[in-house]
Amino acid sequence: MSARSRLAESLDDLSDIAAEAGLDPAAARDEGLRVAAALAESVPGAATEWARVAHPGVTDLGRVNEAFFDAASSARRWRGAPTDLLEALVASRSRLAVEYAEALTEVASSAVMLGTAPIWVIANASVASAAYLDAAQGGALHVPSPPLGAGLSGGPLDGIRQMPAGALGLPDVLRPNLPGLLDPSLGTSRDPRVDPPAAQGDPAAPGAQAAADGATPAPEPEKPAEPEKSVEELLAELDAMIGLARVKKEIHRQVALLTVEKMRTQAGLKAPRMSRHLIFVGNPGTGKTTVARLIGAIYRALELLPQGQLVEVDRSELVAGYVGQTAMKTAEVCARATGGVLFIDEAYALTGDQYAEEAVNTLVKEMEDRREELVVIVAGYPDPMVRFIGQNPGLASRFTTTIEFDDYTDEELLAILDSIAAGSDYELTPEARTRVGHILQATPRTSAFGNGRFSRNLFEQAVGRHAWRLKDATEPTRDDLRLLTADDFTEQPDEPVETEVLEPPDATDPAPIRADPDGPEPVDEAVSDEQTATSEDTR
Known part of the structure; x- marks a missing residue:
């Protein structure tokens, strides 16, 4: 099977699992394509092979490269961290979180086969796969990230060992040693960084005698899920932050409004529908992202959002490189954020050209279509944000609350x-x-x-x-x-x-x-x- 066919097949599997889990299959496919681009970004010839899967029929080399590197730049953070949809599955305690993580590892495996990948690219794929499985399995894995350009032996990549055919489908010498990628039982590796000493044959190690006698070692207890925090606990976290007096006051006011609105509804009274979308204005480093994450958790605790996850993006993750694709890209981002908060940093960059206009128009439509399960927070410098909101009447009517983040004293x-x-x-x-x-x-x-x-x-x-x-x-x-x-x-x-x-x-x-x-x-x-x-x- 060609590398291109392997990638297409792994994306289909990812989409099928997402559909079974109640996620948007198109959003899962887009997430997989972006993971593949990020991991194969430095592989010669990968852009063309990737584009034949992502955009079949597009032959213009300039458009191919632009789409590939746009996708790669938007997903570089996923080289060592779980993806947005995987985080959503983990947060909702979905039984399919592990299957989705395993499907992502297959995408990673297929991505580095799109061309002749350097060893450090293979290592990046190993680290990414470990991060996905680690998140899905509750933090069971701890595989250190090897430095770029490390050699095959005598160096930081000694954990990458030779394995029989199967697993990731990589060349034998390059297959990463990751529990969960080898067989359903997990833990069959021989990497001292992953396995306990008993797996190395240390007779003094706990459980070594049981292994020698052929007995199955007792499985480690699962890590207990972190209990969800109450509104009071989350507000206490907000209040404990240094400074931000004006922000804290406004968030408390918003919580009071939403709480009373909910109580009126439960009492059978009419309650005015308050806009939950927010504008954050302020300079860098003033806590905007941290507060946005807290708001998602607060809305979840108030049962206004089902999950409360934060999806943080900027212009590059909303705007495509050519006409007609921006609306699709923006809609897919909104689908990933559904159930939580979409945080758009430097939102004022979405002004001044036809691509930005298309993204804003799509955003307004998605905010309306998903008004019961999506909160959008836009952030940036004060003056440019005024111009951003003023460019579209739909934005002005939906963003009625502005929270100012003052510089710290x-x-x-x-x-x-x-x-x-x-x-x-x-x-x-x-x-x-x-x-x-x-x-x-x-x-x-x-x-x-x-x-x-x-x-x-x-x-x-x-x-x-x-x-x-x-x-x-x-x-x-x-x-x-x-x-x-x-x-x-x-x-x-x-x-x-x-x-x-x-x-x-x-x-x-x-x-x-x-x-x-x-x-x-x-x-x-x-x-x-x-x-x-x-x-x-x-x-």
Whole structure:
């Protein structure tokens, strides 16, 4: 069977399992295609083979490459994390979550066979497969990600062993050693990173005697499902976040409105239908993604959404490279988010051209069609978001609530830094705190300021200088190892200066906007009193 046929067959299997699980088969197929593109992105010749499955009949090389790399860029985060639909199945405790994860591993296997894949691409497919199975099986697997370009022997890829035909259908020497990919019993591998010592023949290991006697070892108890949090618990998490006073007040108000609306309905009274869609405006690093995730969980706890998952996208995941495909792409994203929250970051990028207009028109229609099971949150800088909402009357009528995320004050940024340090068993000395205060006072608050991310960067740089300062210490004390001093927050004369490279503003944007310095997938940093809350997909 050709590699192209293998991919088509694995996508069909993925779609069938999705349909059985009550998901949109088209959305599952799209998810599988994007996983395949992300994993095969660096494989020579893969784009053409992929396009023959994804877009049969399209022969224009430019369109083929554009579609392939658009799909790859939208799914790179899935090289080491579960996909959106898999997360939805896991969250709903579907019995088909494992089958869907296994089907994704077949997609991964087929993807790297689309051309002559380098060994590190095969390794990426192994890591992705492990992540899918790990999520579906409740965290049973822990396969470390090998570095790019690692060799076949004597290095980090020693866990990739020779196996008999079957399993993933890869060449024997390249098949990854992953429990669950070999046989239904799981755990038949010989990778010391995965199996317990008993599987290696260690007579001293627990369960080794049972294995020697031919007895079947007792299965490990399943990891208990994390109990769902109540509205009160989720609001307490929100309140514990540093700063964001205006955000907290507005979220509490929204919860009160929705709670009373639900009670009136249960009492047989008429209740005005309140729009649940929200606009978040603010600079990077102010906690927008974290709050959006909490809102999804709150709506689920209120039984306003069946699942409450967060699907985070930007323009690249809504707009296709050619006319006619954007509507389909946007509709598929909405299908993935159905039952939860669709979070569109830098939404103002959806202005100024026919592709953006098509995406917005489709979004408005999907919001209407799925109004009982989909909440959309759009986020971005304040002024461009006003122009974004104003471009379509349907948007203005559906987004009636705007929540402003203020920049953190110096005191709040220092509290964030303290929280990040405490979470890693570090502590700032009084002199270090004074030094950080001076740094914060001297830092201009432009639109490119990273807020919570700025505090994290300060911490990471200080930890690096701390390690360099102690490199020659023979017997450092506990305080030596945990205390960050003022010197650790002071740039050294011979230290390379990091510069931020900002992307040029989109030519279609109505006004030049400085790009987020944290990259195309910004990470909002909002920290509770006990820990730092970060967005996961980070992305």
